[in-house]
Amino acid sequence: MTDTAISESVKNYYGEVLKSNQDLKTSACCTLDAMPWHLRPFLTDLHPEVVSRFYGCGSPLPPALEGQTVLDLGCGSGRDCYLLSRLVGESGRVIGVDMTEEQLAVAKKHCDWHAERYGYARSNVEFVHGQIENLASAGIDDNSIDVVVSNCVINLSPDKRQVLTEIFRVLKPGGELYFSDVYADRRISEALKLDPVLLGECLGGALYWEDFRRIMQELGCPDVRVVKENPISLDDPEVAAKIGMVNFRSVTVRAFKMPLEDRCEDFGQVAIYKGTIAEHPHGFDLDDHHHFETGRPLRVCGNTADMLGSSRYAEHFELIGDKSTHFGLFDCAPPNTSRSLDSGAACC
Ligand SMILES: C[S@@+](CC[C@H](N)C(=O)[O-])C[C@H]1O[C@@H](n2cnc3c(N)ncnc32)[C@H](O)[C@@H]1O
Numbered sequence: 001m002t003d004t005a006i007s008e009s010v011k012n013y014y015g016e017v018l019k020s021n022q023d024l025k026t027s028a029c030c031t032l033d034a035m036p037w038h039l040r041p042f043l044t045d046l047h048p049e050v051v052s053r054f055y056g057c058g059s060p061l062p063p064a065l066e067g068q069t070v071l072d073l074g075c076g077s078g079r080d081c082y083l084l085s086r087l088v089g090e091s092g093r094v095i096g097v098d099m100t101e102e103q104l105a106v107a108k109k110h111c112d113w114h115a116e117r118y119g120y121a122r123s124n125v126e127f128v129h130g131q132i133e134n135l136a137s138a139g140i141d142d143n144s145i146d147v148v149v150s151n152c153v154i155n156l157s158p159d160k161r162q163v164l165t166e167i168f169r170v171l172k173p174g175g176e177l178y179f180s181d182v183y184a185d186r187r188i189s190e191a192l193k194l195d196p197v198l199l200g201e202c203l204g205g206a207l208y209w210e211d212f213r214r215i216m217q218e219l220g221c222p223d224v225r226v227v228k229e230n231p232i233s234l235d236d237p238e239v240a241a242k243i244g245m246v247n248f249r250s251v252t253v254r255a256f257k258m259p260l261e262d263r264c265e266d267f268g269q270v271a272i273y274k275g276t277i278a279e280h281p282h283g284f285d286l287d288d289h290h291h292f293e294t295g296r297p298l299r300v301c302g303n304t305a306d307m308l309g310s311s312r313y314a315e316h317f318e319l320i321g322d323k324s325t326h327f328g329l330f331d332c333a334p335p336n337t338s339r340s341l342d343s344g345a346a347c348c
Pocket residue numbers: 007010011014029053054055056057073074075076077078079080097098099100103130131132133150151152153156157158202
């Protein structure tokens with residue numbers, strides 16, 4: 001199947017086959033990943049039609065978004081865009097890109113409804129029809145975006161490297177990529193990749209985690225942090241019979257557009273979280289093994305210091321030390337996981 005045929009198959013699945021998330025055959029596109037507690041009240045302010053066509057596999061909604069420009073790749077019916085609309089505030093901007101007209105039509109229909117609900121003079125969200133492999137044709141300029149998010153979409157792309165290349169093109173230096181997607185614990189055979197149901201259910205196109213890590217490294221991002229992950233159960237017997245030998249997980253990752261090293265190096269640096277992100281007064285989680293308790297100094301590797309000091313999180317941290325003296329490798333081991341992620345690379 002050509003890339004175009006894969007895109008057409010995905011468009012057909014999200015435009016014609018699925019009418020709401022009740023029609024999904026597995027939980028892959030819609031895991032019950034707990035929404036962060038501070039965002040749960042916002043769910044009641046979303047239009048029901050938008051929610052009924054939500055097919056995300058996580059909650060890729062990072063903190064400290066006030067005034068930011070956020071791009072949502074494969075925004076679908078716009079659930080995350082409308083949550084982000086609230087999080088960036090009236091001075092911020094949200095752009096959603098999707099290739100399926102039926103999904104975009106639902107998203108666009110409710111722009112004014114949400115603006116009114118949030119008390120905004122006019123909507124700060126715009127929805128653009130386009131391919132996430134070619135964001136230039138969707139009008140997204142180089143170095144123009146503060147934060148790129150995406151929820152269960154990149155697995156559907158026939159050219160994931162191109163999508164990730166585009167993300168790093170459009171992000172501003174120091175910008176953040178924060179997205180949830182489905183990953184496999186092995187490479188999936190070509191035959192299974194092309195099965196329209198497995199593809200549409202976000203399984204057939206799932207990247208083997210190590211291949212994702214390699215692509216990111218080749219694109220200049222050697223340190224990807226895992227924020228959260230959940231196993232995916234294959235409840236549909238037909239789907240399980242086809243692909244049951246593969247283990248799938250939905251993973252939320254965080255990465256930055258900045259020069260980082262491929263291993264965690266120790267320069268004797270210390271970071272202190274100031275507790276100044278309103279929704280996180282007591283602590284901040286950079287990833288699944290870096291919890292910064294408010295006010296408590298924590299030794300960090302050079303990469304972590306750069307992520308905190310050269311991104312929008314800088315104003316929320318006091319960083320002590322620089323890179324003038326090197327003390328060797330930093331012991332920054334992640335927790336043991338079944339992702340087979342223990343690649344010996346950086347902190348992630
Ligand atoms: C699993 S749904 C997720 C939608 C949305 N992020 C959500 O959480 O509800 C996947 C969406 O990605 C869109 N999509 C898939 N591949 C795409 C591509 N290459 N370019 C643009 N949109 C794409 C589909 O049209 C569909 O709306």
